[in-house]
Amino acid sequence: MKRSAKGADAMNEAVTRGIRMAAKRTIPKGKGVAPAFWTPELTKVDKMVQECENERKRDVLIRWRRKVLADTALGRWKENVAKLSATDSASWKLVKSIYAPRPLTSPVLVVDGHPPTKRQQVQALPNMRMARATKAPHAPEMKIPSTRRCTFQPITEAELDVALRELFSGTAPGDDEIHCEELKQLGRASRTCVLRLFNCSLRVGQVPVKWRHGIAVPLLKPNKPANSMASFPSVTLTSTLCKLMQRIVARRVRDCIEEKIQAQQAGFRPAHLTLDTLMQVTNAVRQRKDGEKTAAVFIDYARAFDSVDHGCIVKELLSFGVEKHLVVWIAGFLKGRTAKVRANNVLSGDISLTCDVPQCSVLGPLLFIVTVDSLTKRLNCTPGLQHGFFADDLIIVRTSADLSEIQRTIQQGLDCITNRSAEYYMEVSAEKTEYTLFGARETSLLSLKVGETVLKEVRASKLLGLTMQPNNGLSRHALSVKAAANTRLMQLMAVASPEWGPERRSCAHFTFHLSSRRYAMTSRRGGSIHRCRIASCWRGCRHRRCAYWPAFAEPLTRRTPCAFYYLRQMRVACKMQAVALHFCSPCFHF
Structure with a gap:
């Protein structure tokens, strides 16, 4: 232990060292031996190909080797598919990796036409x-x-036990090299030491230095050019003990603020979904009277999570009445944070993070919605203006028959958002902020501004994955849902097996009963084209022999109340409840 380490830092080093020693003595060492893919038969055939001098015989042997290799790969694939489970996350990772979009191949960075070295990157x-x-x-x-x-x-033992159960298994450790599985297997004496460390840190408000340090690993987004810096969002690996402590603190903070947060915020809250914000917009459009128009502005924040000031977070927590020991601990957690970037197995120097909320942490999303709650209160004071928040996605809506009234109310809301964001050192991206006017075929009827920048009008706005059009309704969204459903069906066909999935009664219950109960929301009436596009997905499911998929399906007729019902039901059935699809005949793709 270092002599300079004091208080919580000294206890953290002692607890970390003890957990490492216990894991080293308990967990047996050994390397997993995977079965060799190159079988003895392939080795023999390959040797015959290399020794053969006759060109014709060599071509025959090469074709034979290719056939043996294909049979071996197919047999190995069948063995792996037979082990798939609908409740296993590794199985679903395999399914999603099939036909998944891949990053564009290019150097990580290009400087003056040449890729830099690893250290420069x-x-x-x-x-x-x-x-x-x-x-x-x-x-x-x-x-x-x-x-x-x-x-x-x-902190009590009960709180620690709940936090331990909430830890995710299989995640990468931070700089302390402690895995979540190791913490879950701690004995009673070890848990007492961890509890003593947490209480010491919370009592004095001192967060160990290593808890405030992270390793940022940049990951390339699919279908993004690798020579652009914006294509590399980073995942920060932090201390596992700190994650455990954050869960305890976050639960206490949430218990204090949950009833005080405005109802318009639907992000990162229990019993709230993206549908809360979506239905607020769709209902405003659907329920307007004849002659009325609805304007919706989609606000985009530039660096929303990265620009939040730490002092504003502390001020908002105190305004919610959060216990001061928790506020002091959160302030210590945010202050003096550092990180290193690891790319190509090379570590950079330490960088200081003087603002932002840690996105990869447990507390980060909760602190963000606490900070923007004051903006929601101000927008509620604007008469006639509706708005909805989902994390950093903000939309403001105004319905009226008078365009001048819509112009005045929406502009007043935009000015309120701009001024409040400036007070909290956040910036609204005027280039990415857009608006749509529903109920009018003409364009450029409104002139809305963010600062001195005039907002652009779009005819196909997208909010939380739902594409809405003023004149064509959900036609473009129906096409995207159809493409997503077909992609998921292709993925499931690649690992098709009659033994994979739950029993048939559970299939029917999860696919149809729960989806209709959760997602049968009223929305705009869908046209015949929408119903035909969605019906083609049902026919595709029937063609692929999905068990009980079309058996309980109501026919799509003109009396169908809305296409949104089937869009949501299709998404649940294809994406969330895809475990219900098991096929009668396997089809292998490799």
Whole structure:
């Protein structure tokens, strides 16, 4: 242990070292031996090909080797498919990897027409990260409240047990090299030591230095060019003990603020879905009277999570009445955070993160919705203006027969959003913010501005995966759902097996009863073209012999209340409840 380590840092090092030693003594060492793909028969045939001098015989042997290789691959694939389980995450990762979009092949970075070295690449990525998460120059310092007159509520064993059960297995460890599985297997004495560490950290408000350090691993997005820095979102690996502590703190904070958060916020909250925001918009469009028009503005924040000031987070937590010991601990967790970037097995130097909420942490999303809740309160004071939040996705809606009234109300809401965002050192991206006017065939009837930038009008707006058009309704969204359903069916066909999936009664229940109960929402009336497009997916399912899929399906007729019902039912059945699809005859693709 270092002599400079004090308090929570010293206890953290002792607990971490003890867990490592226990894991080293308990977990047996050994390398998993995977069966060799190149069988002895293939080795023999390959040797015959190399030794053969006759060209004709050599071609015959090459074709024979190709056939043996294909038979071996097919047999191995059949063995793997037979082991698939509908409740196994590894099985679904295999399914999703089939026909999945791949990144475009190009160098990671290109400078003056030449790819830089690994060290230069690693240094370029942290410079971009540090530029995005740097505190505003005029932002005041974070004020940490005093806890002298506050009663400390220690963390109990029950809270620790609940947090341990919520840890995800199979995740990569942070710099402490402790896996979640190791924490779940701790004995009673070890859990007491961990509990003592957590209470010490919470009582004095001191967060160990290693808990505030992370390793950022940039990952290339599918279908994105690798020579663009914006194509590399990073995943930050942090201490597993810190994740466990964050779950305990987050549960206490959520219990305090859940009833006080405005109803318009639907992101990162229990019992709230994206449908809450979607239905608010679709109902505003559907329920307008004859002659009325509805304007919807889709707000886009530039670096929403990366630009949140730490002082604003602390101020909002105190306004919600969160216990001061929790506020002080969160302030210590946010202050002095550092990170390294790991790319191509090379580590960069430490970079300092002076603002932002950690997106890959447990507390990050919760702190973000706490910060933007004050904006929701201000928008509620604007008469006639409706709005909805899902995390950082914000939409404002106004319905009226008078275009001047729509112009005045929407512009007032945009000014409120711009001013409030500036107070919290956040920036609205005027280039990516768009609006759509429903109920009018003419364009450019409104002139909306964010600052001095005039917003552009779009005829096909997209909100949380739902594409809406003023005149064609959900026609484009129906096409996208059809393409997604066909892709998932192709993926399932590649691993088709009559033994994979739940029993048939469960299939029918999950696919049709729950989907209709959860997603049978009223929306705009779908046309015959929409119904035909969705019906083609049902015919595709029938063609692929899906068990009990079309058996309980109501025929799509003109009396069908809406296409949105079937769009949502199709998405549930194809994407979320795809375990219900098992086929009568296997089809292998490799």
